[in-house]
Amino acid sequence: MTVFDAIVVGAGPAGSSAALTMAKAGLKVALLERGSFPGEKNMFGGVLHRLTALEDVLPNFWDIAPLERHIVKKTLTFMTEGSSFSVNFDNQAANQPPYNGYTIFRPTFDRWLADQAVQAGATLLSSSTVDEVLREGGRIVGVRLLRDNAELRAPIVIAADGVLSFVARKAGLRQGRFNPDHQGVCIKALIDMPKDVIDDRFGLTRREGASNEIVGNTGGVRGGTFLYTNYNSLSLGMVLELGSLMKTDWTPYHLLNNLMEQPQIAKLLRGGRLLEYSAHLVPKGGYQMQPELFSDGIMVTGDAAALCIVTGLNLEGINLAAQSGVIAGKTAIVAHQQRDFSKGCLSNYKKQLEDSFVLKDLKLYRRTPxxxxxxxxxxxxxxxxxxxxxxxxxxxxxxxxxxxxxxxxxxxxxxxxxxxxxxxxxxxxxx
Amino acid sequence: MKINLDEIFDYTSFNIDRDPHIILEENVCQQCDQRACVNCCPAACYTWDEDNKKMTFVHDGCLECGTCYVVCKNEAFSRWRYPRGGFGVAFRMT
Known part of the structure; x- marks a missing residue:
């Protein structure tokens, strides 16, 4: 059995940010990932907002991270079967560093971010699905893997295992069933298209990107559509509220197929070729569905803690995840300095989240759902x-x-x- | 362009585990009046046969999104976990 200073479950943006923060401070960190590499299991709509949380440790982020395009053009569209009305905001201020947001591919980006943690000294364990948390006297003291029942021990476990977070559930921090009204299923088609065709159709040059959020034409299902430009592909997808979808006979892919045939969308997609189809849940209930964020020996970060803001205009998650990961990492560093891994010491995690934009923004938008x-x-x-x-x-x-x-x-x-x-x-x- | 889930293995990569990560107790589904899994699953893993009153679940093309875990009101799963490390869906770009 191996003993670490901290175990991070999930090498997504929250987990890798936490691991990077702790490894930089010299802690012995295990970063667990169930995919065969970080990012293999991860999908999202496609726009990464500015990661202020990581600008201290990665000051030249936009020069070194694997980014597709930076967003200069944002469009909100109201759409029916045959017509659409758009409001367009094209902003030159967003065309220079620090950029406000980027399109990225998760298998590339998440792998790169985890690699930053590894370079700082964290131990990445891929192909490692966590099956159980280990307890001792009510404290969380490690995890057991699905592979060979291997056990890893550490005085701190950081749950960064995504929206369903079985780690938070097994640690007793989330009880009861999820409310389907609080979850959206995001489906996405990645569409191949030459760069110059994208530039011409969306009015872009060089690495400029466009993001388009669309309301309407979802068969009456509560949800919305997004269309984002990558370097030489488009991300077209929908977020559909499960509580609403389950009351209809629509399937997510029928709705997406209908949308691809909507005349204005069809013109933008013409000549494109489907490259990949993916899906994942979004914890869109935000503040209303938050689990307990910490207990003895454990902190919950990112989507696992439902740190997600869905207002229709803004879809934020990774920026909140990275910030929560950094704060959890810093809390773990203090806990090690004080040799205190109790609930009392780890409550600093929640306090700092409350002082940051993460919980401030979540509270601000608590009524939006x-x-x-x-x-x-x-x-x-x-x-x-x-x-x-x-x-x-x-x-x-x-x-x-x-x-x-x-x-x-x-x-x-x-x-x-x-x-x-x-x-x-x-x-x-x-x- | 259209998403045709019969061709999902052409678009999206999988390393299928013979040991399923989700086990559905299909007899529970016969009593269910909702079967939201059938239309909500974005990968069409659930099929309801109205004539024979039978639910079929296939985990091969599962995108591991979590939808069925949330919409099933009867908790009809005797197992719902993520695949063993290295198995299941493998996104390349997305």
Whole structure:
């Protein structure tokens, strides 16, 4: 049996950030990964936000990390079966370091980030699925692997094992079943396309990238669509709330196939070729579904701790994961200095999360999941917006209605005045 | 362009473990009035045969997303874990 100073379960952004932080301080760290290499099991929509958490240790991050494109152009689209209305924000300030966000591939990026931890001295153990946590006198003191029942011991275990986090559950930090309303399934098609075709279609040059979030045309299922530009491929996918999806007969891939045939999307995808299809859950319930974040000998980070913000405009996760990993790592360093691995000492982890943007932002957006629980957003509002635009622009030989009257009529027809007022109030409060 | 899950092994790589990481107690599904797994699974691993009232689960093309674990209200799994190290889905780019 091997004894480490800390065991990190999961070599994703949270786990590798924690391992990197601790290894730099000289701790003996085991970084466990169930894939045959870090990132092999990981997928996400495709945009990595700026990782302020890692800028201290990796100051020239954007020069050395394997990035696809940096995002300069953000578009929000309301879409129906045949029409779409977009708001476009093209920002030159996002075209220079420190960049605000990038498209990346997880198998490449996560492998690179884990390698930073390894270079700092962490021991990476790939192909290692954790099956059980080890306890002694109520404290977590290690893990047992599914392979040969091997046991690894350390006074601190950091759970960075993703959205379902069986480690947090087995340590007693998460109880009960997940609420399907709190989970979204993200599915994604990676589409091959030459760089110059992408540049022309999306109005980009060099390493500039575009991100497009789309509301509507999801068969009435609560969720949204994203379209991101990689260097020479596109990421097209959806996040669908399970609580909503399970009440319909839609499958995720039928909805994605419908979307690929939507005329405006089809034009952007023309000539593309499907390279890879992937799926994963997103802990979109955020603050409302958080497990306990620490106990004797254990801390929970990243998606495992539901550190995820889904507002429709922003989809944040990796930046929160990396920040939580760094804070957990720093807490572990202090715990080793004080030779104290108790709940009391590790409570500093939560305190520092509360002082950082991680829990501040999660609390700020705590009501957003309730606001987004409104079915009208996903069908009636996109139809309202596109319907109004259609009337405004349409020339059909008939006299036009006064714009205010037209809008009022459309609102009454498609939403209902009372609903509209309630939605505006709810939306205002949640953002 | 279309996603056709009959061809999933052409798009996405797998190292299939003969020992399944998910074991479904299919008799539980016969009593289920929801069977959300059938439409929610993004890899179509669950098939319900209405004529014979039989659920079939195949783990081969499982993307390890976790959807069935969350939507199954009957906890019909006698095993739900991630595959042994090195087995299962292997994303290359995504």
């Amino acid at each position: 309730d606001m987004l629980h409104n079915d009208r957003i996903y069908q009636q509002y996109p139809e309202l917006v596109c319907g109004m635009m259609d009337e405004i622009y349409r020339i059909d030989g008939r006299p036009k209605a006064k714009m205010s009257q037209m809008i009022l009529r459309q609102v009454k027809e498609k939403i209902g005045l009372k609903n509209m007022l309630a939605d505006v109030y709810g939306g205002w409060r949640s953002l």
